[in-house]
Amino acid sequence: MEAVEKKRILVIEDEVHIADGIRLNLSIQGYAVKLATDGIEGLEKWRSWKPDLIILDIMLPMIDGFSILKTIRQDDEKIPILILSARGDTKDKVKGLRYGVDDYLSKPFDLEEFLLRVDRLIKKKAWYGKEKKNQVLEYEMFEGNYYDFGDNHIDFISSKAFCIPGEIILTEQEIVLLKLFISNKGKPLSREMLLTAGWGYSKGTTTRTVDNFIVRFRKYFEKNPKNPIYFISRRSVGYIFDH
Numbered sequence: 745m746e747a748v749e750k751k752r753i754l755v756i757e758d759e760v761h762i763a764d765g766i767r768l769n770l771s772i773q774g775y776a777v778k779l780a781t782d783g784i785e786g787l788e789k790w791r792s793w794k795p796d797l798i799i800l801d802i803m804l805p806m807i808d809g810f811s812i813l814k815t816i817r818q819d820d821e822k823i824p825i826l827i828l829s830a831r832g833d834t835k836d837k838v839k840g841l842r843y844g845v846d847d848y849l850s851k852p853f854d855l856e857e858f859l860l861r862v863d864r865l866i867k868k869k870a871w872y873g874k875e876k877k878n879q880v881l882e883y884e885m886f887e888g889n890y891y892d893f894g895d896n897h898i899d900f901i902s903s904k905a906f907c908i909p910g911e912i913i914l915t916e917q918e919i920v921l922l923k924l925f926i927s928n929k930g931k932p933l934s935r936e937m938l939l940t941a942g943w944g945y946s947k948g949t950t951t952r953t954v955d956n957f958i959v960r961f962r963k964y965f966e967k968n969p970k971n972p973i974y975f976i977s978r979r980s981v982g983y984i985f986d987h
C-alpha cells in the first residue's frame with residue numbers, strides 16, 4: 745500500500761485550552777491539524793488550506809459559527825462539519841442541522857466519543873471523494889450500523905468485528921468492501937469493481953490486492969478459511985458474498 749496523505753482537520757475555536765487539547769489528541773490520531781481562533785482566520789484557513797473536516801465552535805470573535813457554516817455551505821456542500829457548542833440548546837442544534845452541519849457535540853464532551861465522531865466524518869468524506877471520481881460505476885453500499893452472519897457480528901459504528909479471531913478493528917478499506925459485499929449479497933462482484941470501490945483508481949494497487957483482502961476476510965469470518973462458505977471465489981468473475 746502507498747503512504748496515505750494525512751487527513752487535514754481545521755479547528756475553529758477561540759478557547760485556547762480546548763483548541764490545544766483537540767489539536768494534541770487529533771495529532772496523536774495521525775491527523776494534520778490547524779487552529780483558527782476567530783471567524784475571519786477560520787474562513788481564511790478553510791479557503792487556503794482546504795481541510796477534509798472542520799470542527800467549529802459557535803461563539804467566536806469576529807464572525808460567529810453559524811455565519812461561517814452558511815458561508816462554507818454556499819461553496820461546498822460536502823465538507824463534513826462538526827459543531828462544538830457550549831450551549832446545549834436544542835434550538836442551536838436544529839439551526840445547525842438546518843444549515844447543513846453533519847454532527848454536533850455539546851461542551852464539555854467525552855474525548856473518546858469526539859474522536860469516534862471525527863473518524864466517522866472523515867471516512868464519510870473519503871467515500872464521497874471516491875464516489876465523485878467513479879460516477880460511472882454505481883455502488884450499492886450497506887447503510888446499517890450492524891450486520892450479523894454465521895457467528896460473526898460487525899459493528900460499523902465502532903468499526904469492529906467480533907469474529908473467529910475475537911474482537912478486531914476493521915480498516916477503512918475493509919469496511920468499504922464489507923459494506924459493498926453485504927449490499928450485494930449473492931451477486932458476483934468483479935475484482936476490478938472491488939478494487940475501485942476500496943481504493944479508487946490509485947496507482948500501485950492490483951487485483952491481487954483484492955485477493956489478499958479476501959484471504960484476510962476468510963481468516964476473520966470463516967470457520968474453515970480453506971473451504972469458505974461466505975466469501976466464495978467465482979473463477980473468471982470475482983467473488984460472491986452469501987449466507
Ligand code: CA
Binds near residue numbers: 801804
Ligand atoms: Ca467560543
